[in-house]
Amino acid sequence: MxxxxxxxxxxxxxxxxxxxxxxxxxxxxxxxxxxxxxxxxxxxxxxxxxxxxxxxxxxxxxxxxxxxxxxxxxxxxxxxxxxxxxxxxxxxxxxxxxxxxxxxxxxxxxxxxxxxxxxxxxxxxxxxxxxxxxxxxxxxxxxxxxxxxxxxxxxxxxxxxxxxxxxxxxxxxxxxxxxxxxxxxxxxxxxxxxxxxxxxxxxxxxxxxxxxxxxxxxxxxxxxxxxxxxxxxxxxxxxxxxxxxxxxxxxxxxxxxxxxxxxxxxxxxxxxxxxxxxxxxxxxxxxxxxxxxxxxxxxxxxxxxxxxxxxxxxxxxxxxxxxxxxxxxxxxxxxxxxxxxxxEPRIPEPWRPLPEVDPATLALAGPWYWGTQAFVLRLAPEGGVSLDPLAAGGPRRSRFRAAGDDAWTGLDGYYAGETLRAVRRSDGTVSHLDLGSFVFTRTPYDPAAPVPGGVDEGGWRGLKQGDELTAGA
The missing domain is CATH 3.40.710.10 (DD-peptidase/beta-lactamase superfamily)
Structure with a gap:
């Protein structure tokens, strides 16, 4: 050793x-x-x-x-x-x-x-x-x-x-x-x-x-x-x-x-x-x-x-x-x-599990979508989180520190100083994440979340040959 x-x-x-x-x-x-x-x-x-x-x-x-x-x-x-x-x-x-x-x-x-x-x-x-x-x-x-x-x-x-x-x-x-x-x-x-x-x-x-x-x-x-x-x-x-x-x-x-x-x-x-x-x-x-x-x-x-x-x-x-x-x-x-x-490249610190975790924050971990762009929210030490694009070289990668219940403040990147909030419904379940007015949902354009501009009632659809590429068709 x-x-x-x-x-x-x-x-x-x-x-x-x-x-x-x-x-x-x-x-x-x-x-x-x-x-x-x-x-x-x-x-x-x-x-x-x-x-x-x-x-x-x-x-x-x-x-x-x-x-x-x-x-x-x-x-x-x-x-x-x-x-x-x-x-x-x-x-x-x-x-x-x-x-x-x-x-x-x-x-x-x-x-x-x-x-x-x-x-x-x-x-x-x-x-x-x-x-x-x-x-x-x-x-x-x-x-x-x-x-x-x-x-x-x-x-x-x-x-x-x-x-x-x-x-x-x-x-x-x-x-x-x-x-x-x-x-x-x-x-x-x-x-x-x-x-x-x-x-x-x-x-x-x-x-x-x-x-x-x-x-x-x-x-x-x-x-x-x-x-x-x-x-x-x-x-x-x-x-x-x-x-x-x-x-x-x-x-x-x-x-x-x-x-x-x-x-x-x-x-x-x-x-x-x-x-x-x-x-x-x-x-x-x-x-x-x-x-x-x-x-x-x-x-x-x-x-x-x-x-x-x-x-x-x-x-x-x-x-x-x-x-x-x-x-x-x-x-x-x-x-x-x-x-x-x-x-002699730097030897990384040993991975260790977090000493404690807030269950409410843990429930937020995983994929979120801004429109169709996929992000992942990960937990960090001392109640912090990170929000990273899944696409290689994707934009707007940021870390956040805890700023109270269901709130975090951006530390770097595009969202430095901005507030990330978990918005909950009346029953306590999470509706969406709000980040500087951007709405992140659990699925792309989640119809159950208040997406700005709304979501087409017809939902997602395929396109057969000869169909018109017209919104709402």
Whole structure:
């Protein structure tokens, strides 16, 4: 009998394939050092590194700057505020942080980069100049921060996340990084993650494009822009963070709220649509073939970082390098996920019967018909149900959570947020299911159910050769 630890352990061939992939990336990308980690089944199952930091191979404890992965941490803080009822994602920023020139943008738009704000702060280049040059939000936004109508298009905005950091500070009355330490890093055990480097850490380098020589990169405190890319972390800390993003932790953020963050929230640009790129609430969403990979990449002068997570495969990968060019960081992260997922497919959880079942709900299980389209209602844990089309590739597949007697609320798909109800006759028997005004019956066009438009009294019929194809004939 295998234990969960045995099931998670990687085979030697998989470990070698992972090492080969990062070795090729470090060699071809000409980066001074590279460290990586893979997690699955709730634990870190592999770490690897190439070349050296301070004379030794960088292990999972060496810090690198992670750039825009900082945004995902900030988004978690904002979602915590939402879940506590301190704000709504539809609130305009002005409601909680008055006086900015971007006050009409909603919290959701800022999280999803659809507020129409500029991509960068006004010159000089904020990643290579001291944050003291931008002491106020007005210095970050500039004179004309709005480039596009809010909510109309995806336009990545670093200043937008500066505003979200300021929003956290306003509602918590504490610096955002201190809130992050207290509410996220400490509960998750991410002790090597923070706004400032703590030895051992990797220095950042520029690699000459046409010669194998290096130039040290300067490291700046980003000041007001810090929520867009200030954090330092390690491969093992980020792997633990990836496990949290997949499963949730009620001390920090629920699995349901994290699933919301992983859901596309921004309309893709045409080029992004072709490449399978989207954005949720603080999380990038990419499709590599049929595999959905969520997470985030980051870059600041001297560093590249990537966190890639396939929830379906239960595999996450982290890659950190100390140069800003040469390594296709998102492709590398997705490749590490793919290597594990394809070489060692996820072992499903054992099937187990439900611990208890409501007889009234059980009586609803089985086939239902919307007109002539066949669906099946199945019971799910904790009183939930699913309604799935029987035809392969059929539309409108949804899961529902219990919402009282004979009622369920849609969780995803076409019916997300809609109410499914079992409508009963006066004698208590079920007449039909009502779902957003759609009537589902036990037989196609059941004449005993109140089908909108009614059912022809002549019923179902055959058609002999020469008969007219006329309704009511």
């Amino acid at each position: 295998t234990t969960p630890q045995d099931e998670n352990a990687l085979l030697p061939a998989t470990r070698r394939a992972l090492l080969h992939r990062i070795a090729v990336a470090q060699n071809e990308g000409r980066t001074p050092s590279l460290t990586a980690a893979v997690a699955r089944g709730g634990e870190i199952v592999w770490t690897g590194a190439r070349t050296s930091v301070d004379g030794h191979a960088p292990d999972g404890d060496v810090q690198y700057r992670i750039g825009s992965i900082t945004k995902t941490f900030v988004a978690v803080l904002v979602m915590r505020l939402r879940d506590e009822g301190l704000l709504s994602l539809q609130d305009p920023l002005e409601k909680h942080l008055p006086g900015t020139s971007a006050g009409a943008a909603t919290v959701a738009q800022l999280l999803a980069h659809t507020a129409g704000l500029a991509a960068e702060a006004p010159a000089p280049w904020w990643e290579r100049t001291p944050g003291s040059l931008r002491p106020e939000l007005a210095d970050v936004l500039g004179d004309n921060p709005g480039l596009h109508p809010g909510g109309r298009r995806f336009h990545y905005s670093n200043p937008g996340y500066t505003l979200l950091g300021a929003l956290v500070e306003e509602l918590r009355q504490d610096p955002w990084d201190r809130v992050l330490r207290r509410e996220v890093l400490e509960p998750l055990g991410l002790h090597r993650t923070g706004p400032d480097p703590v030895a051992p850490f990797a220095g950042g380098w520029a690699v000459h494009p046409w010669a194998d020589v290096l130039l040290p990169e300067q490291v700046e405190d980003l000041g007001r822009m810090a929520p867009a890319g200030q954090l330092w972390s390690t491969s093992t800390d980020l792997a633990r963070f990836a496990l949290f993003l997949a499963r949730g932790d009620d001390r920090v953020l629920s699995a349901a709220s994290l699933a919301e963050m992983r859901t596309p929230a921004a309309p893709p640009e045409p080029g992004d649509l072709a490449s399978g790129y989207g954005y949720g609430l603080g999380m990038q969403i990419q499709y590599w073939g049929e595999r959905q990979v969520v997470g985030h990449s980051g870059s600041v002068p001297g560093y590249l970082a990537n966190l890639s997570l396939s929830v379906a495969d239960d595999v996450a990968a982290v890659v950190l390098v100390n140069s800003i060019s040469g390594v296709p960081i998102a492709t590398l992260g997705a490749d590490l996920v793919r290597i594990v997922a394809e070489a």
